[in-house]
Amino acid sequence: MKALMCVPNISEGTDLSVVEKVVDAVRSTPGVMLLDTSSNSDHNRSVITYIGRPEPVVEATRKLTETALALIDMACHRGSHPRQGAVDVVPFIPIRGISDEEAVSIARDFGRHVGDTLGVPIYFYEDAATRPERQSLANVRKGQYEALAEKLKDPEWAPDEGPCQFVPRSGSIQVSSRFPLVAFNINLATTNLEIAQDIAKSIRFINGGFRYVRAIALSLKEAGMVQVSMNLTHYEKTPLPMVAEAVKREAARYGVSVAGTELVGPVPLGAMGQILRYYLQAHDFSMDQIIENSLIGWTGE
Amino acid sequence: MKALMCVPNISEGTDLSVVEKVVDAVRSTPGVMLLDTSSNSDHNRSVITYIGRPEPVVEATRKLTETALALIDMACHRGSHPRQGAVDVVPFIPIRGISDEEAVSIARDFGRHVGDTLGVPIYFYEDAATRPERQSLANVRKGQYEALAEKLKDPEWAPDEGPCQFVPRSGSIQVSSRFPLVAFNINLATTNLEIAQDIAKSIRFINGGFRYVRAIALSLKEAGMVQVSMNLTHYEKTPLPMVAEAVKREAARYGVSVAGTELVGPVPLGAMGQILRYYLQAHDFSMDQIIENSLIGWTGE
Numbered sequence: 001m002k003a004l005m006c007v008p009n010i011s012e013g014t015d016l017s018v019v020e021k022v023v024d025a026v027r028s029t030p031g032v033m034l035l036d037t038s039s040n041s042d043h044n045r046s047v048i049t050y051i052g053r054p055e056p057v058v059e060a061t062r063k064l065t066e067t068a069l070a071l072i073d074m075a076c077h078r079g080s081h082p083r084q085g086a087v088d089v090v091p092f093i094p095i096r097g098i099s100d101e102e103a104v105s106i107a108r109d110f111g112r113h114v115g116d117t118l119g120v121p122i123y124f125y126e127d128a129a130t131r132p133e134r135q136s137l138a139n140v141r142k143g144q145y146e147a148l149a150e151k152l153k154d155p156e157w158a159p160d161e162g163p164c165q166f167v168p169r170s171g172s173i174q175v176s177s178r179f180p181l182v183a184f185n186i187n188l189a190t191t192n193l194e195i196a197q198d199i200a201k202s203i204r205f206i207n208g209g210f211r212y213v214r215a216i217a218l219s220l221k222e223a224g225m226v227q228v229s230m231n232l233t234h235y236e237k238t239p240l241p242m243v244a245e246a247v248k249r250e251a252a253r254y255g256v257s258v259a260g261t262e263l264v265g266p267v268p269l270g271a272m273g274q275i276l277r278y279y280l281q282a283h284d285f286s287m288d289q290i291i292e293n294s295l296i297g298w299t300g301e
Numbered sequence: 302m303k304a305l306m307c308v309p310n311i312s313e314g315t316d317l318s319v320v321e322k323v324v325d326a327v328r329s330t331p332g333v334m335l336l337d338t339s340s341n342s343d344h345n346r347s348v349i350t351y352i353g354r355p356e357p358v359v360e361a362t363r364k365l366t367e368t369a370l371a372l373i374d375m376a377c378h379r380g381s382h383p384r385q386g387a388v389d390v391v392p393f394i395p396i397r398g399i400s401d402e403e404a405v406s407i408a409r410d411f412g413r414h415v416g417d418t419l420g421v422p423i424y425f426y427e428d429a430a431t432r433p434e435r436q437s438l439a440n441v442r443k444g445q446y447e448a449l450a451e452k453l454k455d456p457e458w459a460p461d462e463g464p465c466q467f468v469p470r471s472g473s474i475q476v477s478s479r480f481p482l483v484a485f486n487i488n489l490a491t492t493n494l495e496i497a498q499d500i501a502k503s504i505r506f507i508n509g510g511f512r513y514v515r516a517i518a519l520s521l522k523e524a525g526m527v528q529v530s531m532n533l534t535h536y537e538k539t540p541l542p543m544v545a546e547a548v549k550r551e552a553a554r555y556g557v558s559v560a561g562t563e564l565v566g567p568v569p570l571g572a573m574g575q576i577l578r579y580y581l582q583a584h585d586f587s588m589d590q591i592i593e594n595s596l597i598g599w600t601g602e
Binding site: 001035053180240261262267275279280284289291294296298 | 302304331332334336352353354357396397481541542560562563566567568569570573574576581583584585586591592593594595596598599600601
């Protein structure tokens with residue numbers, strides 16, 4: 001069974017009746033399974049997660065986009081999270097039986113179709129980016145919605161699809177495809193934030209660490225701990241257990257131990273297989289050995 | 302989706318045309334997925350593994366039993382593996398959404414039905430045992446097929462179901478239910494078998510080790526290593542990573558390191574979750590976070 005996940009972020013996290021209508025566009029699409037909806041009122045933003053075969057997932061995403069554009073007016077939007085559109089980001093994530101290349105072309109086809117039919121500027125980012133400087137979402141979204149009108153006048157920032165024209169109500173839609181990301185936090189038994197900051201710097205890509213690691217340091221005031229909070233953007237290429245062990249070793253240099261870790265949100269089965277192989281030294285373990293793996297896409301009829 | 306696995310062992314591993322006919326009884330049952338068939342001619346025995354909802358799995362097992370009893374004559378059976386019947390063991394294994402108690406009653410119902418309709422003595426063992434001395438398969442099968450006629454005259458060894466009468470062609474069927482077993486081997490970077498033997502003794506139940514661990518030591522001549530070969534009979538109660546770490550520590554006492562490990566055959570997803578939680582110290586990890594978990598029993602229609 002081929003499985004594609006999509007995790008659109010929409011710029012509405014306060015009026016939950018609007019969010020409900022947008023989520024209904026997913027729920028009402030046959031062949032799509034809604035996995036999660038989470039709204040944050042400070043961010044004024046909601047994240048919707050669903051999965052299914054590629055065609056129904058694309059169809060659900062079209063309906064979601066149409067509904068959100070009809071209901072959300074960016075001209076009135078306030079929120080603490082960076083955003084550039086009513087449907088701010090639409091990442092397509094290949095989970096099973098879909099190559100990275102197929103995922104890119106799903107994202108590009110989606111962007112072209114929505115840009116044309118709904119008349120809204122589209123930027124491709126991450127794996128779907130059409131040029132290197134658009135790979136980074138931070139770059140694409142620089143200046144945010146408020147700067148978009150000016151940006152669209154700059155030929156460097158012509159949209160990838162849709163009209164090269166500011167649509168005040170909708171802003172732009174950022175569409176991507178990417179490998180499934182793993183959100184992984186390591187809690188350290190100390191209140192010294194500097195230690196977590198040093199470790200975050202030593203393991204993250206921008207400062208010379210692992211290629212597919214983004215990391216920041218946080219204080220967990222109530223727990224009396226600090227946290228190295230990470231996004232592993234390609235666990236196959238930068239393995240999670242290797243990063244976990246590196247953090248542990250770095251912490252040990254300060255005499256600090258790991259109190260626990262947290263995997264946040266969805267975790268791909270492949271990452272679990274990797275953790276098993278690594279820690280057990282089970283070099284030949286095959287994912288086909290997992291009993292439940294045979295039940296995926298099978299109702300028992 | 303409820304899922305039950307069944308792993309009958311039949312006393313034929315030489316004439317593969319017979320094995321094929323027996324396996325066909327499983328293949329031809331709608332709602333059952335054949336996972337594996339493996340035949341060993343020295344043992345003169347085959348192991349058939351399949352999964353599905355409880356009802357179709359029981360139905361497939363009935364058909365398999367009927368076919369095997371019609372085709373296999375124990376009076377002519379020779380093989381190096383202990384056995385007491387043409388259909389030697391029938392273990393039912395709850396994989397998903399089935400309690401241990403339900404599994405016991407599935408095994409007992411199956412034994413009663415087959416004992417009555419096919420007229421063959423049935424012994425229940427492991428979780429399905431009716432008395433403590435029948436829990437151990439080695440006990441139930443003591444003396445093997447060759448001793449069965451005498452054994453059936455002893456009231457202590459009256460069968461649990463079916464006629465108390467020796468059926469030369471079929472022998473007896475041993476029926477059980479049990480928690481899914483994990484076959485786990487640890488290879489040590491030494492040729493000294495005594496070290497593996499000492500470690501096997503220190504970790505296995507019969508010598509005072511972990512309750513749900515059976516272990517033996519083997520020489521891997523070609524690889525120039527020795528192996529601690531284990532069956533973990535209840536990974537939830539005796540966790541695999543705890544056993545792996547105990548073996549590693551014991552080996553270190555001899556200055557020997559772990560060269561690698563092998564998980565042999567099917568591995569339940571639950572055991573993988575446990576390994577992840579243990580090694581990452583991810584205390585709150587939930588199996589619901591696994592993306593593919595949501596696709597089990599769902600075809601995407």
